[in-house]
Amino acid sequence: MRVHVQNPPGDSEFAVTEAQWRDAASRSPDMAGLDVTFAEDDDGFARAIGEAEVVLTFTRLLKRRFPKGALPGLAPRLKVIATTSAGLDPAAPFDWLPDTVALLNNRGTHADKAGEFGIMAILMLLNHMPAFADQQRRGEWKARHASTLEGRRVVIVGVGSLGGGIARRARAFGMRVIGVRHGSDPHPDCDETHPTDTLDAILPGADFLVLSCPLTDRTRGLLSRERIALLPRGAGLVNIARGPVWDQDAVLDALEAGHLGGCVADVTVPEPLPPDHRMWRTPGMVVTPHVSSDDRLRYNSRTLDILFENLRALRDGRPLPNRVDPAKGY
């Protein structure tokens, strides 16, 4: 099978290397016979795409590489486009994707990293770390005491790979974990799971609210000003999903008013956040630059393991575990 890896130009940190490919193939000996090419520029893409059956590429390049109507002509043998992101919102709408090509996301790669970031963020909110950061800026020594996580309630909106990684750790700390998802399939690491349309009834009981869902037409603006008001006073908020999932100005207003106890935001509107944006200086707000889910050491090895698992399914005629439903967007 002919596989082409199209790396982002000049991105040395996350580019998939030939050495990483060899390591992954040594873990999956049945994949050792794959015929693989690597490129990071337009010429390399043009040379490889006509013969490629599988392309592994970064999500933010997808629509540029495959403009609407280009497929299948550009790549007549193409069966699979595998992406290195969990969230495919930059590639929506999927009108450029013919039914004959399976689009894969990279869900599963981020679970441990996002899980650790998420439980760190919850512990920081519990322990008043956003307030202490504000105090540190002022040189103010003022104790604020906290208890432990045991028995506290966390509502996790989106319990896929990212949210599931957080749910598992939250349970290990004795928290009560309430998952909210499209549909209401139970999740092994949640005490309860509820459909998204019941969110209004769930928010008043949340000590912590974590947003870890994909950005789709259904989730855009999900955490509205009205829903923020439904959270109990002092609640902590974490967003590792996407900025447009919440009404960001309403979040900042709620922090300034003291309604929210604190917030850890790994995603913002826009990204990067401009230096003079109010969000940097809103009391109780901790901003990180979209790093919650990317494991520098293990990212590419997991990405390739997941790709090989899907190619194995393709070879055996089974459904591809990471295939995205364009109608749902994830």
Added chain:
Amino acid sequence: MRVHVQNPPGDSEFAVTEAQWRDAASRSPDMAGLDVTFAEDDDGFARAIGEAEVVLTFTRLLKRRFPKGALPGLAPRLKVIATTSAGLDPAAPFDWLPDTVALLNNRGTHADKAGEFGIMAILMLLNHMPAFADQQRRGEWKARHASTLEGRRVVIVGVGSLGGGIARRARAFGMRVIGVRHGSDPHPDCDETHPTDTLDAILPGADFLVLSCPLTDRTRGLLSRERIALLPRGAGLVNIARGPVWDQDAVLDALEAGHLGGCVADVTVPEPLPPDHRMWRTPGMVVTPHVSSDDRLRYNSRTLDILFENLRALRDGRPLPNRVDPAKGY
């Protein structure tokens, strides 16, 4: 048995209340017959101390309440002084304490709270949160990626109640946990345990170093400038012990030089840290105001449960589990 609870004057948050006493007695029915008095002022202390067999009090009042030579005359029936702190360094040296009176610390009360604070601090250091806090002050969006805790090495100096709580959680995250303690008794949550005098050989292998030991003559200045230099470049440092356990200026110099990757300090020299102290503004430093180990909701109930466990041992003629050895200081 006659018990007197001497609360700190005006400290409403941590004062032991009669309601908390009744709740604790309901969990320990064999203690329901204790004759208890409460006071927070000098008059109340003077009225009660002559008859008291047991006093429960705050550590920082000990030397004022029992000046050298005052015992046993001041309290001829006194058998036990129970304190609400884990660390008794404010009461040292113990030349005011006759052999006939057992001094108890409050070890065990802080394990869960300190454990959660400690793993939070390690996760923050792993995830570059001190650097992101610096960037947030400047309004700078610049990604720094991190991996997960699995396989990373944490050296914990002092694996009593506080350090043990951290060790247990660090192991749950897949870390390699190296305990350092007086003697070298194995600890169930450490992969290795070493005596303090081997520290110089251990520091070069530490991804993270946690100080959670009591402050005694042995540990004062333990983390010297020379030992900081033995840590690998980029190591993370956590101090929930006492400020004098490290050379604080050397820590701040190592952060400024980029030798240390970051630091979370819950204790400082002096406390409170003055507003103009360099420590507030040293890059990579996160300061919290001595709150790591005090669980606001559960502190007093655990304190009383531990007191009753010791009084039960006293009644039965067994060694008191929380008795402090004045020669060791803990």
